[in-house]
Amino acid sequence: MRTYIKFSLFIVLAFLSSCTDVIDVPVQEGPTRLVVEASLDWEKGTQGNIQTIKLSESTAFFDTNTQTAVTSANVIVTNDSSGANFIFEHQSNGEYLTTNFEPILGQSYTLQISYNGEIFSATETMTGVTEITDVFQDREDGFEDDVLEVHVIFTDPPEEGNNYLFKFQRRGDLLPELEEADDEFVNGNEIDWWYEIEENEDENVLPFQPDDIVDIEMYGVSRAYYNYIDILIDQIGGVGLFEATPVAVKGNCINTTNADSYAFGYFRLSEVVRTSYTFIED
Incomplete structure (x- = not known):
């Protein structure tokens, strides 16, 4: 029986080791733009x-x-x-x-x-864009309990149709995080916009820690640009079931x-x- 098992394993290993051919899959290339x-x-x-x-x-x-x-x-x-x-x-x-x-x-x-x-x-x-009136930290409003988040306070102008782009970047991180917002349901009100970093052990990403510095930028943008960046953010950030189809x-x-x-x-x-x-x- 041991001889039979060893012989069977030898056949399986030989089969797997033979499956090393490189397959070139042609990838369609679009025009240079x-x-x-x-x-x-x-x-x-x-x-x-x-x-x-x-x-x-x-x-x-x-x-x-x-x-x-x-x-x-x-x-x-x-x-x-x-x-x-x-x-x-x-x-x-x-x-x-x-x-x-x-x-x-x-x-x-x-x-x-x-x-x-x-x-x-x-x-x-x-x-144009309104002024930021306050910035503070908290742990109450994020998706993760007890994780530090930064809050940006501003008052939306009473004119309808204001659109915003936020850029958050912790110093030392390679890339910023982009978020878009509009005033469809909050027109003319004081707005509390918060941002946190979710922990990702696989990519060695940690939430905000004391002494971390985050740079914040808030842009006023047109509705056309809001729609454009909204699609791009969806494509960059989609995961699994909610992943956007690249276009x-x-x-x-x-x-x-x-x-x-x-x-x-x-x-x-x-x-x-x-x-x-x-x-x-x-």
Whole structure:
């Protein structure tokens, strides 16, 4: 019997060891597209005259090439009312810079990018944001009991249709966390927006601890951008049963030369307030 068992194990091991052929699965690749990172952010209390737009090209999913910066485009932003043009000069790394931008709340602007014989255009309005009135910590409102969370207090303006983008980043973490909000059910009221970090042992992620510092940014955004970022956040954060089906999310940058060759990314103009909070023993 022992001989039979040993012989059977030998056959199984031989079969498994022979199943080592590499199977190449062809992956469909889409066309290379222009990627536009054009968020013109006006921090409260500043002139907002220095602004940067970054251009690159998309790559295949498994492509390890990191040299995708677009270095030969012409980039102009125009005030749609006055006709004033703001030329963004290339900085030799895919970034285009202007030092004389004039942000005006409620004003419409148009971005125009000339690249590879094609014209890309997008129009958006500079959207304001209210002030943050208080920031504090607590342990009562989060999804996890006794876990520290940070609370951001602000009063929503009485005008309906205000939309917000929040960016939270604990110092030392690689990436920020994005959250979107609107005033559909809280218009004109004081709002308490809280944020916590859920523990993830597999990825060595810990909740907030005393002495942690979190940087907080709150942006006013248009409804169109709110809808856009809402889809992106769903795709990034979906898990298991609630995982979103990945789709190509189109921004507002239209190729006026060839509609099928649209760009990825978004042209956004936002007023932003920034603050930080240091957690303490409680």
